[in-house]
Amino acid sequence: MEGNFIRMPPTIKYTKNIWDTNYTEIIDVRSPSEFYHDHIPGSINLPVLDDNERVEVGNIYKKNSPFQARKIGAALVTKNVSQHLIKYFANKDKDYFPLVYCWRGGQRSASMAAVLSQIGWQVVILLGGYKTYRSYVRQALEDLPNRFNYRVISGLTGSGKTLILRQLSQRGAQVLDLESLANHRGSLLGEIWSNESLPQPSQKYFETLIVQQLQKFHSHQIVWVESESSKIGRVYLPIHLWRKMHISNCMQIQVPLDVRVSFIIQEYPHLVNNPDILKAKIARLKSRYGSNTISDWNNLITSSDPHEFVKSILQSHYDPAYFKSLKNNYLKIKPTLYLENLSIPTIENLVDYLIHYNDNVLC
Structure with a gap:
């Protein structure tokens, strides 16, 4: 007082x-x-x-x-x-x-x-x-996605799509990395193993993270995004974002099979280091492919060379699923961009092309 x-x-x-x-x-x-x-x-x-x-x-x-x-x-x-x-x-x-x-x-x-x-x-x-x-x-999930023009990068598993997006981001492009936000690589084998202690976010927090990222973008600049189905692991893409991606221009990256196989083994070391966990994951596919195929894959997993397993599951499972998903989910599929390898210079040259060529070339 x-x-x-x-x-x-x-x-x-x-x-x-x-x-x-x-x-x-x-x-x-x-x-x-x-x-x-x-x-x-x-x-x-x-x-x-x-x-x-x-x-x-x-x-x-x-x-x-x-x-x-x-x-x-x-x-x-x-x-x-x-x-x-x-x-x-x-x-x-x-x-x-x-x-x-x-x-x-x-x-x-x-x-x-x-x-x-x-x-x-x-x-x-x-x-x-x-x-x-x-x-x-x-409310933001209804409004924000429609403010932007998107360019969708598609390609078979192991085509280096994440590398391309990462390089685009480093060059100052606007990149919406949905798999990173979802803490999942978008496939049965693709959980981010190094971050297993960090589980996928809840659906609501995934949406929160998307809004947070979109708020940082400028509406007059292109937003680059990887082709996704409507679900990444256990979380779903917000419907308005998914619809906008669905009608956006989608370019395909094509890489030789052997290059993809080597890249996957490099990116996913668990294919070599954790065979028991890998077997448990592919066991989920038994109802689709039968016991004989699963047994063959298990034998390849335990062999000294993982390349044959990766090549087999790509050709039998991932590639057919990709082509079906691409056809069903994206309306504006543009000419394919061919890469001989996934070396840093090759990725940098591709990113130069994507950034500097005018939009009519990409559309």
């Missing part, structure tokens, strides 16, 4: 637009499982209730007493916020300016915001919480 006045902490403000202010940080106070399922990109997870606590309080609320649930919930929230203050907020300076959100912008975010505000930090709560952000993403 100073004279006749009482010093009050900064008031808590509310917003529906997370982009209108330069916040120090965005804090998601939902449980870890909610955060994993989907969250605002760049936000950090400081849960005021963990998954078990959230279930416990919810059950008490529904089965016993809302009043009792609020008492227990308040105790748990107080304990957890206290730990966050000690472990996370202790070194924040007085200019720290966070945006806080929970599921609906209700009690969980208000609890965290109240404590931070009492300390003296200015705090903003996302009005409507995660549901407000998810509504924005859903």
